[in-house]
Amino acid sequence: MTPTITDQFGRKHDYLRISLTERCNLRCVYCMPENGIELSEKENLMTHEEVISIAKTFVEMGVRKIRLTGGEPLIKKNVEKIIIELTKLPINLGITTNGILLDNYLELFKKSGVKDINISLDTLKREKFNSITRRDYFDRVMNNINLYEANGFNIKINNVLIKGMNEDEMLDFIEFTKNKNVAIRFIEFMPFNGNKWNTEKVVTLNEILAAAEERYSSENIIKLKSKKNGTAKNFQIKGYKGSFGVISTVSNPFCDSCNRIRLTANGRIKNCLFSSTETNLLAPLREGKNIAPYILEGVFHKFKTRGGMTSDKDFSDIEKNSNNRTMITIGG
Numbered sequence: 498m499t500p501t502i503t504d505q506f507g508r509k510h511d512y513l514r515i516s517l518t519e520r521c522n523l524r525c526v527y528c529m530p531e532n533g534i535e536l537s538e539k540e541n542l543m544t545h546e547e548v549i550s551i552a553k554t555f556v557e558m559g560v561r562k563i564r565l566t567g568g569e570p571l572i573k574k575n576v577e578k579i580i581i582e583l584t585k586l587p588i589n590l591g592i593t594t595n596g597i598l599l600d601n602y603l604e605l606f607k608k609s610g611v612k613d614i615n616i617s618l619d620t621l622k623r624e625k626f627n628s629i630t631r632r633d634y635f636d637r638v639m640n641n642i643n644l645y646e647a648n649g650f651n652i653k654i655n656n657v658l659i660k661g662m663n664e665d666e667m668l669d670f671i672e673f674t675k676n677k678n679v680a681i682r683f684i685e686f687m688p689f690n691g692n693k694w695n696t697e698k699v700v701t702l703n704e705i706l707a708a709a710e711e712r713y714s715s716e717n718i719i720k721l722k723s724k725k726n727g728t729a730k731n732f733q734i735k736g737y738k739g740s741f742g743v744i745s746t747v748s749n750p751f752c753d754s755c756n757r758i759r760l761t762a763n764g765r766i767k768n769c770l771f772s773s774t775e776t777n778l779l780a781p782l783r784e785g786k787n788i789a790p791y792i793l794e795g796v797f798h799k800f801k802t803r804g805g806m807t808s809d810k811d812f813s814d815i816e817k818n819s820n821n822r823t824m825i826t827i828g829g
């Protein structure tokens with residue numbers, strides 16, 4: 498069926514990102530505020546049965562792609578059951594993970610046919626990994642990237658470049674694609690409540706392309722075709738196995754073609770990563786109501802761009818962004 502979830506500007510929504518948990522086994526500095534976050538009461542979080550039930554309603558309404566995220570989705574209790582049930586639906590299922598626990602799930606992903614695995618990695622250096630994530634899991638993540646590559650998964654590596662933190666590794670990550678069949682995706686650093694963002698720290702699409710051109714020269718950089726509703730602008734160095742791309746939410750937003758809805762671990766939809774309003778689906782679900790009208794209503798009021806922050810001045814205003822949840826509780 499064609500997607501029925503449409504906003505006031507006519508954008509059709511067929512992609513749902515579900516955050517399975519607010520918890521994480523890492524503490525990435527750009528995602529998790531220094532003082533931690535206030536977690537929802539356990540009884541206010543979706544159970545695995547509720548996740549499946551809500552997902553089914555979205556699929557009946559035309560959603561064709563679901564990505565599991567978090568927090569760290571692989572620490573969710575009963576995540577196996579969620580994966581098995583969701584792969585029975587007529588959708589493409591993917592997962593975004595920090596990679597630490599991936600080895601435990603290799604057989605499950607193979608058996609259930611999940612191919613699209615996005616793994617976050619911001620540095621190729623162990624010491625730096627410890628300082629960015631505040632945990633010592635570099636080897637596990639690297640081993641799991643190798644394990645999944647060897648097993649033929651579609652691997653994207655999410656990398657948030659931040660000036661003064663890891664921007665000096667940008668070209669090392671591009672070089673990483675020489676012999677590895679992975680897609681590096683540089684995500685521009687985005688502002689959320691308590692993550693010490695400012696414009697000067699953002700490494701932009703143009704800066705990344707300029708550095709790549711200086712190193713490889715433009716005739717060796719192939720521009721790859723963009724996917725429909727894709728968020729990244731993608732490139733490949735001639736002769737390299739993998740590719741790289743940039744998600745330019747800050748310098749060059751792609752709101753016009755946005756087809757995404759986010760479901761938080763406490764069962765609310767956010768119609769935009771940057772919106773400060775949410776629609777509760779869990780409460781009506783628990784009251785036995787049909788949640789479809791709530792979904793339609795919640796998405797309909799989506800702003801044209803970045804949660805209503807139309808100008809770059811608004812978007813860079815820390816006050817405005819501090820009304821928004823932290824990324825760890827939205828689900829990236």
Ligand code: SAM
Binds near residue numbers: 656
């Ligand atoms: N724990 C999983 C992981 O790290 O992949 C899934 C959740 S995490 C919130 C999803 C993605 O959001 C990660 O790739 C992470 O790098 C990205 N992210 C978190 N905070 C961000 C920020 N302030 N700006 C840009 N990307 C961010």
Ligand code: SF4
Binds near residue numbers: 522523525568825
């Ligand atoms: Fe955890 Fe992912 Fe946030 Fe890092 S980016 S703290 S791994 S949720």
